[in-house]
Amino acid sequence: MKLLKIICLVSVITTTISCGTYFNQPVDFTEARIGETSPVTKRLNTLPLPQEPVVVGVYNFRDLTGQYKPSDVGSTFSTAVTQGATSILIKALEDSKWFTPIERENIGNLLNERNIIRSTRQEYQGSNESQPQVPPLLYAGILLEGGIVSYDTNIITGGMGARYFGVGGSTQYREDRITVYLRAISTSNGKILKNVYISKTILSQALDASLYKYVNFQRLLEVEVGFTRNEPVQLAVKEAIEKAVEGLIIEGVKDNLWNTKEGDDVKAKMIADYEAEKEEAEMTKLYDRKFVERKSGSSFGVGIGGTLMSGDYSDEEVGAALNIDFTTNFSRSLFLNMNLGAFELKNQNAFSRKLAGFDLNAGYLVLPNDNLSPYIYGGPGIILGLDNIPEDQENIHLKVQYGLGLEYLLNNNLGLKIFAQHNLSFDDEVDYIINGKRNDQYFNFGLGVNFYLGGSGNKGTK
Template identity: 80%
Template sequence: MNCYKILGVVLLTSVTISCGTYFNQPVDVAEARIGETSKVTARLKTLPLPEEPVVVGVYNFRDLTGQYKTSEVGSTFSTAVTQGATSILIKALEDSRWFTPIERENIGNLLNERNIIRSTRQEYQGSNTDQPQVPPLLYAGILLEGGIVSYDTNIITGGMGARYFGVGGSTQYRQDRITIYLRAISTSSGKILKNIYISKTILSQALDVSLYKYVNFQRLLEVETGFTRNEPVQLAVKEAIEKAVEGLIIEGLQDDLWNTKEEEEASAQLISDYEAEKNDADLTGLYNRKFIQRNYNNSFGVALGTALMRGDYSGEEAGAHVRIDYTTGISKSLFLNIGASGFQLKNENAFSRRLLGLDLNGGYLLLPNDNLSPYIFGGPGFIMGLEEIPEDQENIHLKFQYGIGAEYLLNSKLGLKLFAQHNLSFDDEVDYIINGKRNDQFFNFGVGINFYLGKSSQPKNN
């Protein structure tokens, strides 16, 4: 019976991790359907209308990577990315309603067909001058050039798994990255009006769960389930191109290359949102790491937590802990901290003492340019009791402390922190008893807030 319970857990785990993928397994031939859209497609279709659509020509939006698909069984001549990026770009231009794309990719075919029309009319209509001529071709005011400039595979790979008594599972993932450039060129002057740079990651995932169990003598139960999900490269290219078209429209609005038919507030809101996105992108590195500039060197912090004694008595109990501190930065990673704390150390039915402490610590931020940064610290300090003590005991105890913590910046002037601190006393009298060779020690744990003070230490950009 336990085996069937385990099997149920295994199956439930595999299903709930990715319900959409698991419940949509292909079991029959699927009919043709209209192509998928993305969030960027929806945004393109809801952009405010232009004063007048811009006639643009796209000769070729090429795959410039020169890469072929990797294969485990031998060489392959299939390319890593689509060769139809020009068609994707033209569709994105059409969806935006800001541009009138004209045929330039296969203009030779178009010109040849127009010559056939002229020849046919001339042959069957003779010299009749009243017949209409072939209308002139539209010419483009702007040419769009660029291409897919890189396709980087396996920029992140990893996974995890576990197995216990024949029951286990594992997951693996891989992330690739595609990069495109799109530039707009004036046909009258040859000037490059805009150059847009877009990147998009491509995710592949695999999950498997298995059960290998003897349910009875000479009766073995084996169950396996799982799935692999790969984000289509073509859809990633499509989304990146659509994002580039959206950026081209908004940056053109920003530089007065074109205007909207609607009120100025609509374009102002678009530009504001796009600038916020660009600022966020400037602070985001590879692997979606958020980089920040810590502009304030000084902070005041408060924290609440608990204190736990490790002395000569057993049965330790957690006591309350309150701390205030001041921190000043020495460099981007190094800092000095001075803190005062009040806390209670106690053991069940044996010892209880309220103390004040003062610490001086040097510290090091491990990730100074990230919103979330772990840190380490250490330094000297002392504690002092707040209650009457036995005549033969000391009320002030020197100590050394060290610890680890982490701070998450909510904004430029407010940070959330948590920490764990180990305090090593230089004597064995904190709990009023001397026993053994080891001096008394205790732990402080807390969570708090840092308030950053003063003016920005970084120059403002004009």
């Protein structure tokens, strides 16, 4: 019965984590289907309509990486990314409805076919002047150039796993990255009108769970379950190219290279949304970390939480705590904090005491350029009893404290924080009893908000 429970637990955990993949395992051949769309494809299809589509020519949108697909078993001549990026770009231009793409990748084939048409007409219709001529080709006012400029593999890898008495599981992941550049060139003077840069990560994941158990003498039970999921490189390239087309359209609208026919309000909203996305991108560095510029300044904070006594009595209970604090920054990472709080220390049916405390801490912000940053601090403090105490007991106690926390900036003026702190008293009389060699201690923990004076300087770093 115990073994059955273990098997069920392993199976449930694995299938719950990966149910979308696990319950859609291929068991038969599938028919051809229309190609997948991405969120960017849907945005391209819903862009405001242009005043007039722009005729563009794309000669070649190449793979400029020169990389081959990595292999663990030897060399391979398969390229790492698709060689058909030109077709992807032309489809994205068509989906946007802002451009009229014309054939230029295989212009030789087109010209050759037109010559065949002319020679056939001359051969079978003679030199009749009234016969229709081959219509002239469209010419492009703008050429689109660029390509896939990089394919970086294993920019981040990792995983985790555990095994105990033959029962275990593990997960692994790997992230690659492609980069695309797309530029628009005027055919009248050769001027580069716009240049757009887009990057896209490619995720690979693996998850497995296993059970190895002797159920009887010389009878070993083995159970394994798992899956591997790799994001298709072609779809990543497609999404990056579509994003580049979207950016090129809005950049052109912003600089009046072309315009929408749906009015100034729609144009202003489209540009505002794009500028907000660009600002977000400037703050987001590699590995999707949000970078901010925390200017030296000050903040007020309010926090609530609990305390837990570690003294001479057993059966500790959590007491309530409230604190306010003021923080001033000396630099991007170093700060000074003054904290005033009220809290309760108690043990079940043995001890209860209400106190106030004042702490003076020096601290260090570990990631000063991130929206989410841990911090550490420490310093001296004092606690003062707020209730009546026996005449032979001290009402004031000196202490030192140290702690750590985590702060997340919601915006320029507001941050959320969680914290935990260890307090070490210099005497053993906080709980009214002296016992043993160790002085009284207590822990406090909680969450709160910081209000920045003048803003925290939440801007993208250069």
